[in-house]
Amino acid sequence: MQHNDFMPNEFITHHTVRMHDTDMAGIIFFASQFRFAHDAWEDLMAEMGFDFDTLFTKETFAFVIVHAEADYLKSLKAGDNLKIAVAIERIGETSFTVYYKIYKSDELVGTARTVHVTVDRASRKKIAIPKRLKSSLEKHAALRT
Amino acid sequence: MQHNDFMPNEFITHHTVRMHDTDMAGIIFFASQFRFAHDAWEDLMAEMGFDFDTLFTKETFAFVIVHAEADYLKSLKAGDNLKIAVAIERIGETSFTVYYKIYKSDELVGTARTVHVTVDRASRKKIAIPKRLKSSLEKHAALRT
Amino acid sequence: MQHNDFMPNEFITHHTVRMHDTDMAGIIFFASQFRFAHDAWEDLMAEMGFDFDTLFTKETFAFVIVHAEADYLKSLKAGDNLKIAVAIERIGETSFTVYYKIYKSDELVGTARTVHVTVDRASRKKIAIPKRLKSSLEKHAALRT
């Protein structure tokens, strides 16, 4: 996985690692990192003006995640303060890819990527990314350097 | 909390403690025990003939949990094989209480209790427990000994 | 459960409800509220100067939760911004009780309570609350009004 250096369109959010994010091995359970990433995506959606209540009950479209992946560069522990940078890596016709870089004290400690397909809420069939969403995503498109 | 010895109406299910149920202290994170209990309640609902897809999308009523509590008698570790006994402790007009006893090799290691209110799906207002549900709950009413 | 109005020793922290905190019923899964509470307790521990790495690997004592309970006053949804007030409700010889009040826009939406026993790390036997911890807890003791 190539680590895109996305600047200046990235969106920044923060997370403190919690005890329930860890397991008996003393470090975070690997699936927790996907929650950190999705929390950041939810923050970005809010920043783009998508209200959850509206998004999941009134919009005609919905997102479905069809792929997710993560790399773990450093073990993370409860109490660690993380900075998460999010950017849109790819915008296709009916899907887009969100990319996440996780930092602890400016050291890259993990990355993640989620691929989202836009579907019609009623029929659950793939649809083109709605214009309003597409223009929001474009504002956070990763700039490859 | 009094440990009701409910026999013979109790419903029995099983759970293996997973790594993600534990935290850095090496034992289960306390909230995990509530998941074990609710998993058992879901198994009991299925056994009573309540299909989730129907229950949460087509029924006119819904449940809302208004209280939950748990006692922790022994520390539980990943790999522990648990037996969970479930019974209905109380059936009121608009609410009922589910009681859970968790065993490891026939030793009681924890208990839990959840109080559920029945509400109208549309208005979200309290309603009397529907008859079909009430008769199912009665079949699993705890017998105090 | 009596809602103690604890002022001015309470500790305040914040939480945004996440999609993974919810379930198919559209509101938070009841066990999530216990995670919100424990997150707030972790923030308070940090504020009292207890570093996790030290606490769980170098201290001679440990905490074990022996009881937990919660009341749910309002349904919570993804995106809800919560304020959590934490205070120490009771300090005993070998145990203490932490009490949590959860607010959404200044409305009390839920409460929780956790009972912690202090044990010797090695023997896992109950011990008196260590002095340094006790004096920290006393600074956050709830004042009943």
Add this chain to the structure above:
Amino acid sequence: MQHNDFMPNEFITHHTVRMHDTDMAGIIFFASQFRFAHDAWEDLMAEMGFDFDTLFTKETFAFVIVHAEADYLKSLKAGDNLKIAVAIERIGETSFTVYYKIYKSDELVGTARTVHVTVDRASRKKIAIPKRLKSSLEKHAALRT
């Protein structure tokens, strides 16, 4: 991602989708699928004779997950009964890859892959996969067809 058809060395385990695995969108939260996969891996470890208590407290080696990925082919709901097939896809010098296929009624509904590095417990440095583990992994090596 290529779907390896591994027969006959695959290990089979089962999982019922729970309410807490779902979110407000009505289907499983994407990170839950990684928990299903890891649960299956834990069952396979148990079957290979690795006891958790020993593995995480007495062995000289440990595993660290350095990469994880999943594909989502069908939306999964609470109550769904899943069959999970696990096999070792690759055995390297200091790492191995576990591959998971998730079925609902014999339809492939999802896949996952986790890459594990073996490290020395004390130094946390990479070490060659211990012989006993390697021979266990080889018994469950995926046969590509």
